[in-house]
Amino acid sequence: MLTDPALRVCTLADGVETTLLLAEALALLPPHRREDIGIGDDQPTGADLPEYDLALAALAPTDAQMRPEAEDTLTRLAARARLLVLLADPVTAGALSLPPGCKVLPPQALAGLPALVMAAQAPADAPATGGDRADPDRTRRRAAPIRALVSRLKPGRAPAPAAAPQGARLADVLARPDSLIAVQGLSGGVGATTLAVNLAVQLAEARPHETTCLIDANPQFGTVAAYLDLAENHRVTDAYLNPGALDDECFEQCLTPCGPNLIVLPAPDQILPPDALSGPEMRHLLRLARTAATHVIVDMPHTVTDWTGEVFSTAEAVLAVATLQISAARNARALRQLLAESGVTGPPVHYILNRAPRERDTDWQDRREVFETGLGTTLSLVLSDGGAEVARCGDLGAPVTRQAPRNPLSRDLRQLIDAARRSTAQPAHV
Numbered sequence: 208m209l210t211d212p213a214l215r216v217c218t219l220a221d222g223v224e225t226t227l228l229l230a231e232a233l234a235l236l237p238p239h240r241r242e243d244i245g246i247g248d249d250q251p252t253g254a255d256l257p258e259y260d261l262a263l264a265a266l267a268p269t270d271a272q273m274r275p276e277a278e279d280t281l282t283r284l285a286a287r288a289r290l291l292v293l294l295a296d297p298v299t300a301g302a303l304s305l306p307p308g309c310k311v312l313p314p315q316a317l318a319g320l321p322a323l324v325m326a327a328q329a330p331a332d333a334p335a336t337g338g339d340r341a342d343p344d345r346t347r348r349r350a351a352p353i354r355a356l357v358s359r360l361k362p363g364r365a366p367a368p369a370a371a372p373q374g375a376r377l378a379d380v381l382a383r384p385d386s387l388i389a390v391q392g393l394s395g396g397v398g399a400t401t402l403a404v405n406l407a408v409q410l411a412e413a414r415p416h417e418t419t420c421l422i423d424a425n426p427q428f429g430t431v432a433a434y435l436d437l438a439e440n441h442r443v444t445d446a447y448l449n450p451g452a453l454d455d456e457c458f459e460q461c462l463t464p465c466g467p468n469l470i471v472l473p474a475p476d477q478i479l480p481p482d483a484l485s486g487p488e489m490r491h492l493l494r495l496a497r498t499a500a501t502h503v504i505v506d507m508p509h510t511v512t513d514w515t516g517e518v519f520s521t522a523e524a525v526l527a528v529a530t531l532q533i534s535a536a537r538n539a540r541a542l543r544q545l546l547a548e549s550g551v552t553g554p555p556v557h558y559i560l561n562r563a564p565r566e567r568d569t570d571w572q573d574r575r576e577v578f579e580t581g582l583g584t585t586l587s588l589v590l591s592d593g594g595a596e597v598a599r600c601g602d603l604g605a606p607v608t609r610q611a612p613r614n615p616l617s618r619d620l621r622q623l624i625d626a627a628r629r630s631t632a633q634p635a636h637v
Contacts, residue, residue, distance in 0.1 A: 214260050215240055215258070215259045215260045216241045216261045216262075217288060218233070218244070219244055219265070220243075220264075220266075221246055221265075223581060225266060225267050226577070227536065227580070228265045228294055230577045232263060232265070232320055235318070235320050236261075258288070258289075259287055259288040260288070260290065260324075261288060261327070262288035262292070263294070264292070264294065265293075266293065266299060267295075267299065274303065278304050281306055281309065282306045285307070285309060286306075290310065290324060291309045292310045292324075293305065293309055295311060297313065377587050377623065378627040378630045380524040381410065382627040384501070385501050385502065386502050386503070386523045387493065387497065387502075387503040387521055388522060388523065388524045389518050389524070389525045389526065390504065390505065390526045391526065392507070392509055392528050392529075393528060393529040393538045393542070394509070394532065397528050397529055397530050397535065397562075398528060398561045399507070400430055401616075402528055402561065403421065403505075404421065404434045404506070405608045407421040408465075408466075408606045409608050409623075409624045410502055410504070413628065414502070415468060417500075417502065418468045418469075418501050419469050420470050420471070420499055420502070420503045421465075421470070421503075421504050421506065422492075422504070423473050423474040423506050424474075424508060424518070426447060426474060426480070426481060426483050426484070426508070427474075427479065429473065431471060431474065431506055432463070433604060434604060435604060435606070436603070436605065437463045437473055438463070439473075441476060442457075442460055443473055444477050446458070450484060451491065454495075455495060458496075472492075481512045482512055484513075484514050485514065486514045489517045489518060490514075490517050490521065493505075511542070516546065516551040519546065520552060521553075523554050524554050524555070525554060525557065527557065527558050529558065529559070529578075530560070530561055531571075531575065531578055533581065539581075539582050540582070558582055558586050559588045559589075560578070562591075563590060564592060565615065575589075588623065592616070593607060593616030596614050597611075608621070
């Protein structure tokens with residue numbers, strides 16, 4: 208069984224995405240000593256070459272000019288390692304001339320890495336037993352730190368500088384005399400709607416003399432009304448079908464009160480296409496909302512629509528919500544690239560990490576560092592995992608900040624609002 212803490216591993220990556228993939232792979236291995244190299248790095252020669260039990264390479268599609276250098280590096284690694292594994296899709300691997308014995312493992316089959324390493328480490332005549340199978344949960348808990356791996360990124364892609372105090376810049380936005388905040392989930396099930404609902408509730412309670420409007424902008428499967436136990440409002444569907452005909456009075460008839468100073472524009476009671484609204488129509492809805500309320504929070508759908516850029520351009524802040532998953536970091540980079548290519552100009556995006564464990568050990572801190580590297584920036588806020596109590600509150604139609612004020616998530620949101628109260632109400636820093 209792979210329990211030797213002296214397992215010698217050499218890693219090779221050629222960019223941020225492949226570095227993130229290597230981080231996932233290393234978390235599956237037992238304790239090990241690791242050396243990180245880059246394509247084209249000078250490597251020692253002679254009789255005292257260091258040898259490795261595993262050489263682990265992750266490469267993105269390589270252009271023809273860089274291919275020979277990548278192939279040469281892989282060949283030299285193969286000569287020094289008992290096992291060479293290339294993490295790459297079949298197209299990328301097929302374009303390279305790989306050294307004999309190199310194993311290709313597609314990213315979606317990453318869970319098979321421990322078995323490959325065990326097979327290479329076990330004596331040829333050793334019988335396979337159930338006890339020899341790697342335990343991914345155990346090895347993940349004992350994974351070696353990956354800070355050194357992060358530092359091997361390409362020039363110009365160094366990790367972002369240290370983050371500001373948790374929630375500090377976001378508190379400035381919440382402290383504004385008026386604000387429009389868009390809440391965007393970076394993948395399904397990350398808790399974006401839960402955050403939007405409870406943030407609106409907390410903001411309304413903290414500012415009893417101001418009105419907060421919460422908009423459920425998901426025209427297909429919006430759940431804000433369910434989370435707040437609101438009755439259906441059939442006028443909303445008519446408003447979505449003909450938003451240009453709305454005036455201030457008609458818009459107010461579509462709003463459902465939820466407390467003395469919180470009003471909600473729920474999703475329509477019929478499933479409408481995501482592009483049911485155009486950019487100008489969404490701009491009109493936002494203008495009506497800002498007329499009706501001092502603060503507006505928009506719970507965005509997971510899909511990018513024709514009017515997504517309109518909301519982002521109008522908002523004072525975009526809260527991008529994620530859990531500690533590589534897929535969320537990749538989605539964040541893809542969204543940022545799309546907005547840049549589309550010419551969307553708007554406020555800074557505040558990345559919020561949801562469902563963080565109470566005990567944030569070294570392994571968790573390392574995973575957070577890799578996550579921030581994938582984002583290309585630091586996190587603005589980390590929210591604690593509220594556990595099953597949050598889901599139960601959602602089923603009851605009661606915000607967790609009201610139903611369970613001692614819940615860790617409730618506590619973190621109160622701290623954010625308290626920070627906003629102490630803020631000098633200056634615009635958020637870019």
